[in-house]
Every structure is written in structure tokens, then in C-alpha cells.
Amino acid sequence: MNLTEEPEIVQWPLTHYVFIERTGPFMKIAPQAWQELHQLKFLISERNKIVGAMALYKMPNVYRAGFVLAAAAEGLPKEVRYEEIPGGQYSRFVLTGPYSNLPQASGRVWEIVSRRSLFVRDDFAIENYVNDPMSTPEDKLITEILVPTA
Secondary structure (H helix, E strand, O other), rough: OOOOOOEEEEEOOEEEEEEEEEEEEEHHHHHHHHHHHHHOOHHHHHHOOEEEEEEEEEEEOOOEEEEOOOOOOOOOOOOEEEEOOEEEEEEEEEEEHHHHHHHHHHHHHHHHHHHHOOOOOOEEEEEEOOOOOOOOOHHEHHHHHHHOOO
16 A cells, blocks of 8 residues: 555645535445435536545544535535535645555554544544546545644
8 A cells, every 4th residue: 555654734725615424334425425426416517616526524424525616616406515614734644546445544544643642633534536536547546635633
């Protein structure tokens, strides 16, 4: 697994985020949330410019699959929610490779955070999908795992 193990402190910017939220075991709810969201992608993009994708998650068992928008959302399908994510300081780890490595990578990130006794604020962690899986080879996919630290 190709994961950076030295966290880099970054400032995440204000982000316009449209998402589907589910609760339960991540391995079960995450694929369902993404499937539902992708079925609505065309309707979302009719009035909004999608500029990225990311997941937000919070223990225990709250998962959001969503798209990053260029501006505040307009005319969304009723199945999705919109929030303006204020941003803030995060410890960033980078996974290069297939999304199937994300559970193991995320587990390793939280081990490192715990071992280093990093203060984690009460906020969502982020998986920011840097490149497009439709046009990027699986071994070249880049995912930023961002832990909300003070």
C-alpha cells in the first residue's frame, strides 16, 4: 500500500458540498451512498458545476458521499443535501492506488494519529478524490485522507 505516513498540516478551504448521508457500517453504506449519488449526477450537474468528489465521515458510522461544487448549489434533487463546509486545519495523508485500499489506509492513518497523540477536533474527516477514476489508471488514483486536527 502506497500511503504517506508523515502527516502534512494543511488548511482546507471553504467548500460547496452536495451529498447523500447514510449511517451504519461504512463497508456497507459507503458503496450504497455512492451508487445513489452517481444516479443523480446528471440532475445535479444541470444547474451546478461539479469540480470534484469527496467523502466525509465521522465516528461512529456517519458517512457522506458527495460532490464538490464551484459555487453554492441551486435546484438540487430532493434526495441530496447541500452544505457549505467552512474548511479549517487538517493533517493530510496521501494514498496512491486503488480505492479498495482505502479501508486499510484509513485504519493506518487513525493508528498514526493515535500514536502521535494528535488532537482531533469534533468534525468530519475527509477523503478527497484528487483525480477521476474514469480517466486515471487504478494504480495512479490519488486520495487525500484529511483528519481534522487543531
